Amino acid sequence: MRTIRFIIRKEFQQLRRDRRLLPIILISPVLQMALLGYAANMDVKDVPLAVCDQDHSVESRQLITSFLQSGSYVASARPADAAAAERSIEEGKSSLALVIPPGFGRDLSGSRAAPVQLLADGSDSQAAAIGLTYATLIVSRAQAGRAAQRLSSLDPAVLRRIKAVQVEPAVRVLYNPTLASRNFMVPGVLAMILMIITMVLTSQAIVKEKELGTLEQLIVTPITPRQLIIGKLTPFVLISLVIITVVLAASLALFGLAVRGSLLVLYALSLLFMASSLGIGLFVSTIARSQQQAMMFSMFFFMMPMLILSGFVFPIESMPPVIQAVTYVFPLRYYFVIIRGLFLKGVSLLELWRETAALAVIGIVVITASVLRFRKRLE
């Protein structure tokens, strides 16, 4: 126990000696939370729409108003013809363009079908796909309203035989009724920041001693591998506690995100997550030959894959099975479920037992592996 305390004190001294390290560790999470939390927003609203009205009739204006009042679009340009509308998309000024050719109002009142064209910028496939769905819906509603209007001019005897069918979905949204993507993304950003800092901190821990030649000195002391690993890990766990507090406070203060589940559970599971992610960093540190290798190893094989494949933005369910299998080893995958469940759904520990167990297993396996790996090296 005394030996472990010595190592812990030595580690803290080393951390303090680097005058940049501690300030970065404590300040950057808040800065990142503020910057990225506000930016990580995938809402499809205010999509820039170029409006090209060549008809200038009551009917064309009605259609345009129903687009602009839907809340999904804002008029970004008023091009004179279809070619100018296309140019507006090419230059990136608009994502969609609505083109109403001359004669639209006349055709609509007559018996011919009135053509309307919608151009979409497919290079932003997300906005284009959702923008098109909404546009189709708006047009079909306008069409239904129009048809009802025209029916009223029919002979009442015929009218009685027509059944207007109207199925209206009454939508109820659970957990995040405003559908704001921020409520989903902010917990994600929080988890990413915790993961990056813990991985960076520990991935250098052992290999630095190796590179500076001080590891040999440690080897000739009576310190056992287990003591060394625990001694190296403890200061980081303590720092992690501070970081969790800072990051949670920042996300509550900045974004007004209320934790619907138990705060205690959130704290405990966050600590468990950080322990498993510290363990991975430590394991990387025991297998790398140089700090550069440790850095690349943790960045390329853990941090980047976790950023893309843990369900932060891209849904895991739509990944191919092979890659889905890979994601089971990432602690972040489980932590995302935990943190989003606690923030948005207000679930309890009972519903999170699978994720909790997975994090615990990963933590135990990687820390044991680090100890074993380190023992081999000593012989």
Next chain:
Amino acid sequence: MSGARIATVMLKELRQISRDPATLGMLLAVPLFLLLMFGFAISLDTKHISLAVLDYDRTESSRSFIAGFLHSEYFDLKRTLSRETEIDRLLDEGEILVALVVPRGFGRDAANGRRVEVQAIADGSNGTTAAAAIGYVQAVAADWSLRAYVRSLERAGVAGMRTTIDFRPRVLFNPELRSANFLVPGLIVLILMMSAVLSTTLSIVREKERGTMEQIRVSPVRPLELIVGKTVPYLFIGIVAAATILATSRLLFGVEVKGSWLDLAVVTLIFLFGCLGFGVMLSTISDSQQVAFLLSSLLTLLPVFVLSGFVFPFRNMPLIIQGVSYLLPGRYYLAALRAIMLKGVGFWAFKEQVLALVIFAVVTSAVSVIRLGRQGT
């Protein structure tokens, strides 16, 4: 500037690189590996939304209404329910995203032309997916109503009311709306930037930490020569990696380069210069390799992912944060890549981006040289 001295530094750096084949291998192979893994894995297409159906009506018309959902590619039927109490649990556990409840009397009311309400309960946690799912529910319901209505018109002998608006959507640049076309350029930016910055981020600080920096300082090598000599080998590695992943995205992901390959090469080269310069700059301002690594991961990984327009549109960001995004080279490179690869536009369309990338490369190199010069005296 002396060519001979630069060559000496380069030779030393090359020797160091060759002594650590694992790192060299990682720098060359990992970009390709990551692109393959991510490229196949990610998509933003909202299809196969897991759906549970509770049909209280059990008539022919309720079944045909539900079939409208199952025949569209947007929904996958996960569960057929018999009780409403099951819905909350399934949503809580994330088993389903949308539950559809068809009320008793649906078929009778629809046949009599009364307004029928069906209930859709959605998990809103992921707002984007949920918004799309709700849009699809409404579209399928509207489509079914319209077709039932048209049938009723035909039975009544009223024709010519079918299509009042002939709606013609047309998608430019990416007609099938494949999200790969949208995402692969973003992956290229992320992967290239990370490997370029990481490869040089330890270049100077490592010498500082090992104490070999003093030996270099007493030699006649000047700061600029040291930086050029140290980065040129990594520039070549970066070029090889860039060529590999650009070729892969063409061959495996079918992301065709519609514009000119020359434009693509020039823009990529300028971007690589900037990233390497940024890595060296971080190296000159750090005291230890640990700080250098911490700085480079905090300043690149998440910011490039979130602030360069990869998946999060700029229009949703507050103005201040849009301003911050102008400091990131990834933003310009991504805009230029999408313009060249997807839109196939000429140089005029992205000249501002190129200018910004040049400025970034010059500024980071200048800061590195100044920082290094000051430490020398």
